Amino acid sequence: MQRGACDYLIFDEESGTYIENPEQIVRDDVEKHHWLNVGRMILKDWRLYLMLVPMILVFLFWRYFPMYELLGCFKITDSVKPVADQYYLGFSNFKNLLVGGTGLSSEFWRAFRNTFLLSFYGLCFGFPMPIIIALFFNEIRSNIVRSAYQVITYLPKFMSTVVMTSMVTMLVQQESLTSGMGILSQLLRNIGLIDAEVARAGLLNNPAFFRAIYQISGIWEGAGYDSIVFFAAIIAIAPTSYEAAQIDGAGKLAQMKYVVLPCILSTIVIMLITRIGSLLNVGYEKVLLLYNSNTYVTADVVSTFSQRYGIAGAMQGLASAAEMMNNVIGMLLVIGANTIARKASNVSLY
Amino acid sequence: MKRKLEISELIFKIISYTLLTIFAICCLYPFVYTISAAVSGEYVVRYNDLILLPKDIQFEAFSRMFNNNMFWNAYTNTLFLTFYGTIWSLGISILGAYALSKKRLLFRKGFNFFLVFTMWFSAGLVPQYLNYLDTKRVFNAVGIMDDKWLVVIAMGMAAMNIILLRNSFEGVPSEIEEAAIVDGATEMQVLWRVYVPMSKSIIATVALFFGISRWNGYFWARQMISNNNEHPLQVFIRLRLEEFTDPDYIAGWNYNYAPDSVIYALIVCSIVPILIIYPFIQKYFAKGVNAGGVK
Numbered sequence: 001m002q003r004g005a006c007d008y009l010i011f012d013e014e015s016g017t018y019i020e021n022p023e024q025i026v027r028d029d030v031e032k033h034h035w036l037n038v039g040r041m042i043l044k045d046w047r048l049y050l051m052l053v054p055m056i057l058v059f060l061f062w063r064y065f066p067m068y069e070l071l072g073c074f075k076i077t078d079s080v081k082p083v084a085d086q087y088y089l090g091f092s093n094f095k096n097l098l099v100g101g102t103g104l105s106s107e108f109w110r111a112f113r114n115t116f117l118l119s120f121y122g123l124c125f126g127f128p129m130p131i132i133i134a135l136f137f138n139e140i141r142s143n144i145v146r147s148a149y150q151v152i153t154y155l156p157k158f159m160s161t162v163v164m165t166s167m168v169t170m171l172v173q174q175e176s177l178t179s180g181m182g183i184l185s186q187l188l189r190n191i192g193l194i195d196a197e198v199a200r201a202g203l204l205n206n207p208a209f210f211r212a213i214y215q216i217s218g219i220w221e222g223a224g225y226d227s228i229v230f231f232a233a234i235i236a237i238a239p240t241s242y243e244a245a246q247i248d249g250a251g252k253l254a255q256m257k258y259v260v261l262p263c264i265l266s267t268i269v270i271m272l273i274t275r276i277g278s279l280l281n282v283g284y285e286k287v288l289l290l291y292n293s294n295t296y297v298t299a300d301v302v303s304t305f306s307q308r309y310g311i312a313g314a315m316q317g318l319a320s321a322a323e324m325m326n327n328v329i330g331m332l333l334v335i336g337a338n339t340i341a342r343k344a345s346n347v348s349l350y
Numbered sequence: 351m352k353r354k355l356e357i358s359e360l361i362f363k364i365i366s367y368t369l370l371t372i373f374a375i376c377c378l379y380p381f382v383y384t385i386s387a388a389v390s391g392e393y394v395v396r397y398n399d400l401i402l403l404p405k406d407i408q409f410e411a412f413s414r415m416f417n418n419n420m421f422w423n424a425y426t427n428t429l430f431l432t433f434y435g436t437i438w439s440l441g442i443s444i445l446g447a448y449a450l451s452k453k454r455l456l457f458r459k460g461f462n463f464f465l466v467f468t469m470w471f472s473a474g475l476v477p478q479y480l481n482y483l484d485t486k487r488v489f490n491a492v493g494i495m496d497d498k499w500l501v502v503i504a505m506g507m508a509a510m511n512i513i514l515l516r517n518s519f520e521g522v523p524s525e526i527e528e529a530a531i532v533d534g535a536t537e538m539q540v541l542w543r544v545y546v547p548m549s550k551s552i553i554a555t556v557a558l559f560f561g562i563s564r565w566n567g568y569f570w571a572r573q574m575i576s577n578n579n580e581h582p583l584q585v586f587i588r589l590r591l592e593e594f595t596d597p598d599y600i601a602g603w604n605y606n607y608a609p610d611s612v613i614y615a616l617i618v619c620s621i622v623p624i625l626i627i628y629p630f631i632q633k634y635f636a637k638g639v640n641a642g643g644v645k
Contacts, residue, residue, distance in 0.1 A: 048455060051446065054446070055445065055512065061485070065481050066481040133370070139362065152374045153377050158562070161584075162587050163617055166588070166591050170384075170387075170613065170614070177597065178392075178603050183401075252361075285569050303474070303475055307475050323475060326474075327471055327472060
């Protein structure tokens with residue numbers, strides 16, 4: 001920083017002359033020895049900084065080093081050499097994916113669209129369900145009955161993705177020599193929603209059903225559990241609000257509209273914003289466990305695309321380029337959502 | 351006026367009870383069906399003669415699993431990964447969160463950003479995969495041949511959980527810490543004797559999050575653990591599912607239970623321990639969701 005003469009000299013009333021400013025000398029000293037002081041403070045609290053070390057090492061090794069590995073998508077794919085020794089290729093991987101005109105680029109765009117659509121449908125159908133369930137929970141006055149309902153509806157959340165998808169697979173499986181069609185396919189066929197042929201071939205082998213299966217199993221798994229947040233917001237409403245509304249002659253629906261909804265609106269908005277922020281983070285594990293080559297048309301998302309080409313296949317540069325584009329857009333969405341949430345409610349999500 | 355109010359309330363109550371009951375049945379039915387199908391006879395499962403209660407009861411599908419060494423191996427491996435993985439992740443998280451909760455920590459904002467950035471942006475599957483391969487090479491070079499340790503050490507940290515802990519530690523009044531320091535407590539003692547007991551419930555919640563994610567871990571365990579004997583339960587279930595729905599594998603099936611029953615039995619075996627501890631851990635889960643929702 002530039003210093004003017006007036007910083008260093010002050011007028012001394014007693015002698016009537018200008019003398020050196022002692023405060024500025026101290027300030028200069030602190031500035032000159034800034035890093036020394038930082039070192040001293042760290043030394044004084046070295047135990048505190050030592051506690052940080054394991055966390056930083058773990059995140060550095062297994063979260064940040066992979067980001068360095070991302071440089072691989074600008075380079076010639078050659079898994080034998082380490083990333084540092086490979087030759088730069090520029091943006092050709094990205095070009096292949098975005099405009100290539102090959103089968104790959106159309107496959108990438110399909111995966112990108114599927115990623116977006118799976119989340120978007122989740123937003124449309126999966127998001128309102130927990131709110132509705134929380135409203136219903138509120139109607140049950142008996143604590144024991146409500147706890148029973150809550151315990152039952154939270155239950156599917158505790159199953160692992162593998163167990164959940166195994167159950168789904170079995171419920172809608174195809175007919176084979178040793179087993180009949182899944183019980184759910186049978187039910188749908190009996191009430192006339194799907195053809196016998198379709199049911200027999202297995203719903204998971206039919207691209208038309210993948211999105212529905214994904215969303216419905218998502219609701220089955222998470223709706224009860226996700227209602228916890230909204231239910232907590234609802235029971236925080238003071239009973240006097242309801243009483244006041246009742247005195248004013250509000251029926252049940254009017255109470256919903258003018259008491260409950262405004263009170264839980266901030267929770268809903270924050271949850272919605274979080275949800276929008278993670279629009280491009282589709283859980284790859286669930287898709288990976290549910291899809292097969294018959295359903296790529298509707299099921300393939302960017303992470304499974306890159307898993308297929310980069311981990312199962314050998315096109316690592318291309319696969320990481322695909323996921324990087326997805327994740328960068330995803331990051332912008334998260335940051336944008338967080339900024340909006342902070343502006344809207346003064347609560348930061350992170 | 352009064353009467354109209356009561357009717358609308360009654361209708362709403364009936365609707366909510368009905369729909370909740372339907373939803374609860376939908377949640378519960380697959381589990382009941384799974385248990386029934388695991389103990390039903392071959393022809394019952396083959397011809398879909400089963401709706402709710404088991405018929406033609408057999409327990410051979412279960413005993414086939416129980417007599418399989420690989421199954422017990424997988425169970426032990428999952429317990430190993432869950433136990434050590436939770437301790438490892440939780441220990442590192444508590445230490446880091448404690449340091450981050452201190453206002454006097456220099457570069458506090460920087461460290462926080464270092465953490466939060468991993469929630470915003472992840473490198474993706476392929477770079478992570480390459481990174482784990484390198485890690486595996488390094489581990490093997492220093493003599494850790496067991497891939498289980500790779501899964502325990504390299505995977506399963508979550509910035510979110512550290513932030514939950516940090517927020518809880520920040521809520522501990524600084525007077526208590528000062529009092530402890532006056533009494534001659536070291537930093538480690540302050541953490542262990544003051545902070546940890548005071549945020550017991552959030553630590554339990556975070557431990558539960560870690561434990562559940564370790565118990566459920568599938569993808570990376572399957573990718574990184576090359577030895578079949580070291581596979582955890584989730585990988586074991588998936589491999590059996592792929593095996594038993596393969597027409598070639600079940601071509602000459604000659605038992606009094608259907609191949610599906612084996613998978614159902616396996617699913618039942620893997621969820622029973624969770625069902626047993628579920629009533630005890632459920633309240634911590636509810637707490638964690640509310641703490642994690644808005645910060």
